[in-house]
Amino acid sequence: MKALLSKATGGPETLSLDELPDPRAGTGQVVVAVKACAINYPDVLIIEDKYQFKPQRPFAPGGEIAGVIESVGEGVSGWSVGDRVIAVTGHGGLAEKIAIEAARLFRLPEGRSFEDGAALLLTYATTIHALLDRGKLTQGQTLLVLGAAGGVGLAAIELGKAFGARVVAAVSSEEKAEAARAAGADATLVYGPGPFDKDASKALAEQFKAAVGPNGADVVYDPVGGDYAEPALRSIAWEGRYLVVGFPAGIPRLPLNLTLLKSCDVCGVFWGAFAARDPRANQAHVERLFRLWGEGRINPRVTETFALEDGGAAIAKMGARQVIGKVVVRI
Structure with a gap:
């Protein structure tokens, strides 16, 4: 072969x-x-x-x-x-x-x-585990998705909408924003390329805050990392959940005082280990994905x-x- x-x-x-x-x-x-x-x-x-x-x-x-x-x-x-x-x-x-x-x-x-x-499997099973098991996403909440035009990002948009959330998609180009809107995002924002100095980081945080609204994002889905992480965390809601999914932009260092001020959780998402440790729960997630796929709610x-x-x-x-x-x- x-x-x-x-x-x-x-x-x-x-x-x-x-x-x-x-x-x-x-x-x-x-x-x-x-x-x-x-x-x-x-x-x-x-x-x-x-x-x-x-x-x-x-x-x-x-x-x-x-x-x-x-x-x-x-x-x-x-x-x-x-x-x-x-x-x-x-x-x-x-x-x-x-x-x-x-x-x-x-x-x-x-x-x-x-x-x-x-x-x-990899993108959608990771994302359903992230949003439901780690993020506790519920109907009517606001979900901010970074890297929203990639595989896991588009999966997060579709599943977020399937679970009744308002989805804000953050991307790096207008072409990617169009893909996010086509997947069902309620709002999009285009961020610039990192790295960011202090002023640029503050400006990105304000951009995130404006997009998610005055109450903040109940769940932040971050498969990007790097200098995008702290500004996104600054836009989180009281008792929000920040989901750590990946680091193509680098491994960030978050100021932990923000977690105290927002009383929020920073949650790691390691789907492979979850699937190995709890195969029944993973099987149930995959069966739900197949149903959503059959209904045309994910693709x-x-x-x-x-x-x-x-x-x-x-x-x-x-x-x-x-x-x-x-x-x-x-x-």
């Missing part, structure tokens, strides 16, 4: 397309013929050894796949050759085939493409596709923060 491999620490330019032996299904595993693999920000980090997990090299990046079961190992029930599936794999998805534990599979609904299926936005040999270019585009929605590698 062909696989796009990371053999040494570095950027997307270090990846190479190689031939590997076909995987075999071990006990409790299936082999999936991968048809599509979505690209996410962890793929940028994992090949640079900056992610929390560091697979042994050589490995293929790509942590979110859709495909067809090719073979079934011992001890597996409920799955058959030919079943269409989706899964979050962590890595290994940029390959023609992958062996994966059957317990990590979800059935791809009929009528849904492999590209859309590959783009669903993964695949804005560009790449061939396997061009998977490095897809990762580079993600690293440059040029992606609106999701990009997917077809295999």
